Amino acid sequence: MLYPLVRAGQFSLFDWPGFGPSTFVGFGNYIDLLSDDxxxxxxxxxxxxxxxxxxxxxxxxxxxxxxxxxxxxxxxxxxxxxxxxxxxxxxxxxxxxxxxxxxxxxxxxxxxxxxxxxxxxxxxxxxxxxxxxxxxxxxxxxxxxxxxxxxxxxxxxxxxxxxxxxxxxxxxxxxxxxxxxxxxxxxxxxxxxxxxxxxxxxxxxxxxxxxxxxxxxxxxxxxxxxxxxxxxxxxxxSASAVAIVLTIMVFLINIAVSRIGEERRTPR
The missing domain is CATH 1.10.3720.10 (MetI-like)
Known part of the structure; x- marks a missing residue:
């Protein structure tokens, strides 16, 4: 279940058109997203x-x-x-x-x-x-x-x-x-x-x-x-970097919603 996510994380560290050679850019794709309108x-x-x-x-x-x-x-x-x-x-x-x-x-x-x-x-x-x-x-x-x-x-x-x-x-x-x-x-x-x-x-x-x-x-x-x-x-x-960011967004928002729901159901 985690393999596609791990591979996407790996791809996000490279400048790669989907075929042929790739260039390692580290977190460059993520940094570029910060200024991508x-x-x-x-x-x-x-x-x-x-x-x-x-x-x-x-x-x-x-x-x-x-x-x-x-x-x-x-x-x-x-x-x-x-x-x-x-x-x-x-x-x-x-x-x-x-x-x-x-x-x-x-x-x-x-x-x-x-x-x-x-x-x-x-x-x-x-x-x-x-x-x-x-x-x-x-x-x-x-x-x-x-x-x-x-x-x-x-x-x-x-x-x-x-x-x-x-x-x-x-x-x-x-x-x-x-x-x-x-x-x-x-x-x-x-x-x-x-x-x-x-x-x-x-x-x-x-x-x-x-x-x-x-x-x-x-x-x-x-x-x-x-x-x-x-x-x-x-x-x-770049697409893989967007996918990883989206995954993190979904995870964090829903963890927050679930945590708030659990706290409200917990008797004080």
């Missing part, structure tokens, strides 16, 4: 995608899961299957479908025109300002169902006696949520954050199939930079 932009884009892949799905998922937990919803099993459906659809299919939705003659612009907002229509994935949020919305659509199901599973284990006691004490829905529901699903919240943050940081398929990092560098992300440098620019050493 394209790489630094890809890091900032990945952090922005965490908002769409992780934070927003967690907020919306918490609210919807709490409503479903409290209310009586017919066909809840079918509803759970439907909201989880994006997780089982191949990302290639997802990317192609959303690319069509965002195209200048696509569904989104047709819908805006139908409701009298045709002036807002544009090529969403071709707009340097809106392209990254547009990709983020796809990630939000993908991850919300997963987060909601994790939270529903956690809420399903909460004893009804706790809610009954809270209602006898005069607690309303909001107080129930913050006093009982939220503390009881901290483990599921931590799991959801870990999974969605990993998905945000290592996203490649959606970017490659929808924007290819463009327009310009407005949607490039670290995973795409690894591919672009290794296979398009023939800079395998």
């Amino acid at each position: 394209r790489f630094l932009a890809s890091i900032s884009h990945a952090l922005i995608l965490i908002l769409f892949y992780s934070i927003l799905p967690l907020v919306i998922g918490l609210v919807l899961a709490a409503v479903l937990r409290r209310g009586s919803v017919r066909g809840l099993g079918f509803f759970r299957v439907m909201i989880f459906m994006p997780q089982v659809i191949a990302l290639v299919v997802v990317a192609v479908a959303w690319r069509q939705i965002y195209s200048p003659n696509g569904t989104l612009n047709d819908l805006l025109g139908a409701i009298g907002l045709g002036g807002l229509a544009r090529g969403w994935l071709g707009d340097p300002i809106l392209a990254l949020p547009a990709v983020g919305v796809i990630g939000f659509w993908l991850e919300t169902g997963l987060v909601m199901l994790l939270l529903l599973a956690g809420m399903g284990r909460i004893s009804n006696q706790l809610f009954e006691a809270a209602r006898l004490d005069g607690a309303g829905p909001v107080r129930e949520f913050f006093a009982i529901t939220l503390p009881s699903v901290r483990g599921e919240i931590t799991t959801a954050l870990v999974l969605t943050i990993i998905a945000a940081l290592k996203t490649f398929d959606l970017v490659y199939l929808t924007t290819s990092g463009g327009p310009g560098t407005s949607t490039t992300v670290p995973s795409y930079e690894v591919y672009n440098r290794a296979f398009n620019l023939k800079e395998v050493g």
Whole structure:
């Protein structure tokens, strides 16, 4: 399991086009990344995608899961299957479908025109300002169902006696949520954050199939930079350095999230 990571670390110490002779540069590839505007932009884009892949799905998922937990919803099993459906659809299919939705003659612009907002229509994935949020919305659509199901599973284990006691004490829905529901699903919240943050940081398929990092560098992300440098620019050493940095980022962020989650669950 560790062999590919070790080899990537080895490659990152060389200036190598992927074939033929290589030149040892030590940490030169890593030092170059510190002043590489394209790489630094890809890091900032990945952090922005965490908002769409992780934070927003967690907020919306918490609210919807709490409503479903409290209310009586017919066909809840079918509803759970439907909201989880994006997780089982191949990302290639997802990317192609959303690319069509965002195209200048696509569904989104047709819908805006139908409701009298045709002036807002544009090529969403071709707009340097809106392209990254547009990709983020796809990630939000993908991850919300997963987060909601994790939270529903956690809420399903909460004893009804706790809610009954809270209602006898005069607690309303909001107080129930913050006093009982939220503390009881901290483990599921931590799991959801870990999974969605990993998905945000290592996203490649959606970017490659929808924007290819463009327009310009407005949607490039670290995973795409690894591919672009290794296979398009023939800079395998630099690509390996990006891969190692990305691995360290994923590891450190998720260790921090897990540690915070464990501390909050530990009674004082």
